[in-house]
Amino acid sequence: MYYNIVLGSSGLVGKAFYEYLGKNKKYIFFNRTGSKFRKLDLEREISKFPFKEVDKCFFFASPRIKKKNFKKKNFKREYIWLKKIIRNIKIKKIIYLSSSSVYYQKKHIIGSTKLNCEKLILKNKKKFKNYQIWRPFNLIGNRYVNSDHFHNYLFKIMFLEKKKSHSFFGNSEDKRGYAHVDHFVRILHKYSNLSKNFVKNYGNKNLIKVSEIYNLFNKHYKKINDLDFKIFFKSKKANENSVKLKKNCVYFNKKSLVLLSKYLRNSTYEKKM
Numbered sequence: 001m002y003y004n005i006v007l008g009s010s011g012l013v014g015k016a017f018y019e020y021l022g023k024n025k026k027y028i029f030f031n032r033t034g035s036k037f038r039k040l041d042l043e044r045e046i047s048k049f050p051f052k053e054v055d056k057c058f059f060f061a062s063p064r065i066k067k068k069n070f071k072k073k074n075f076k077r078e079y080i081w082l083k084k085i086i087r088n089i090k091i092k093k094i095i096y097l098s099s100s101s102v103y104y105q106k107k108h109i110i111g112s113t114k115l116n117c118e119k120l121i122l123k124n125k126k127k128f129k130n131y132q133i134w135r136p137f138n139l140i141g142n143r144y145v146n147s148d149h150f151h152n153y154l155f156k157i158m159f160l161e162k163k164k165s166h167s168f169f170g171n172s173e174d175k176r177g178y179a180h181v182d183h184f185v186r187i188l189h190k191y192s193n194l195s196k197n198f199v200k201n202y203g204n205k206n207l208i209k210v211s212e213i214y215n216l217f218n219k220h221y222k223k224i225n226d227l228d229f230k231i232f233f234k235s236k237k238a239n240e241n242s243v244k245l246k247k248n249c250v251y252f253n254k255k256s257l258v259l260l261s262k263y264l265r266n267s268t269y270e271k272k273m
Contacts, residue, residue, distance in 0.1 A: 002092070003028050005054050007085070008061030009037045012141055013097055013188075016181040017058065021189065026055075042081035046088050053090040056192055060097045064147055075113045082117050086124050093130040095192050096121055100137040100203070100241060118199065130197050134188060137203030137243045139181045140259055144267040151178075151213060151260065155267055158221050158229055165230035172211040172231075173238035177204035178259045179252035187250055200250055203243030208256040216260055220268060 008014045009029040018037070021027045028051070030040040040049065042061060061081055063074045082096075098118055101111035121131050144155050150170075157163045184202055191200075214231050221229045243249050 002053060002055035003051060004056040004058070005030065005051060005089075006058040006060065007040065007042070007081075008059065008097075010035075011060055011062065011064070012139060012145060012147070012181050013136075013185060014060045016141065017060070017185045017189070020182070020185050042084060043077070046084055049088060051089065054092070056093045056095060057085065057089065057091045058095045058097075058188075058192070059085065062097070075109050078113055079116050079120065082120055086120070086127065091128055093132070093192065094121060094128050095132045095188065096134070098133050098135045098199075100135050100201070100243070102135060103246075125197070130195055132191060132197065133199040135199070135201045136179065136184055137201065137241060138176045138178045139184055140178045140263055141181050142266050143263060150176075150210070151263065154213065154217055155264070158217055159224075159268060162225075163229075164227070165232070167232040167234060168210075169234050170210060171235040171238040172209070172214070172233050174210045174240070175207040175238070176210075176241040176256070177207045177243060178256040179204040180254070180259055183252050191250075198248070200248055201243050201246045202250045202252070204252045204254070204256055205242070205244040206253075206255050207240070207242055207244075208260070212257065213260060216257065217264060220264060 004027045006014060006017060006027060006029045008031065009018055010031040010033075014029070014031070018029050022029065029037040031037045032041050032043075033039065040046065059082060062078050085091075086094075096117065098114045099110055101108045102115045102118065104111050118133055121133065125131055140151060144152055146152070146156075157166050179202065187202065210233075214229075218229050218231075243251070
């Protein structure tokens with residue numbers, strides 16, 4: 001019997017995928033520590049991995065988006081992990097979680113690593129019956145998670161670390177569109193049942209400025225602290241991280257502000273609890 005394996009089950013996408021399919025016994029979920037899921041440490045030798053042949057391999061494994069991982073250049077480890085999996089397991093269909101950062105790979109260590117991983121899959125495409133590569137833009141969950149994505153980092157310094165000000169590298173006019181991770185994993189699963197090869201973008205065409213995100217958060221911050229959070233930006237040039245500028249896309253169609261409002265509401269409620 002062929003199984004479907006999910007690698008990197010502790011991340012935002014992995015957890016959402018588990019919530020969606022965790023009761024399906026044909027899907028086996030792994031993470032590095034074995035906490036809640038089966039244990040598979042991709043830093044170690046995996047030649048004794050019990051599943052030598054799998055139907056689908058969902059590769060979500062990646063170092064967490066944290067400043068310490070940028071400093072230590074840990075993101076390059078992902079390429080080594082993927083290479084181990086391709087070498088040691090016979091996979092009918094591989095579903096790889098890439099990133100919109102591939103479009104900025106000259107400046108971005110994650111983007112360059114993800115692009116190298118994509119190239120590795122394409123180089124070995126004859127080993128698979130199908131390959132599917134997803135490049136999601138700005139995924140968000142229902143509440144805060146410990147990562148340094150802008151919305152999580154801003155929430156952390158304002159409401160957990162309770163700082164009064166902070167300086168960011170970007171520009172207040174930077175734009176991005178947020179898409180909900182629960183919708184993404186449903187789309188990803190639906191397409192995984194198709195016998196198709198592709199590289200697809202996924203995201204929301206409805207954009208929101210960084211300044212609007214700050215205003216949303218600051219409104220709540222002011223209610224709690226009776227003062228404004230002071231925010232500063234170092235860049236003079238505004239950028240747009242948008243799926244609407246790309247081809248071959250699957251779209252999420254809700255307002256980014258609505259998603260962020262729900263995220264903030266849930267995150268601050270959980271903090272009180």
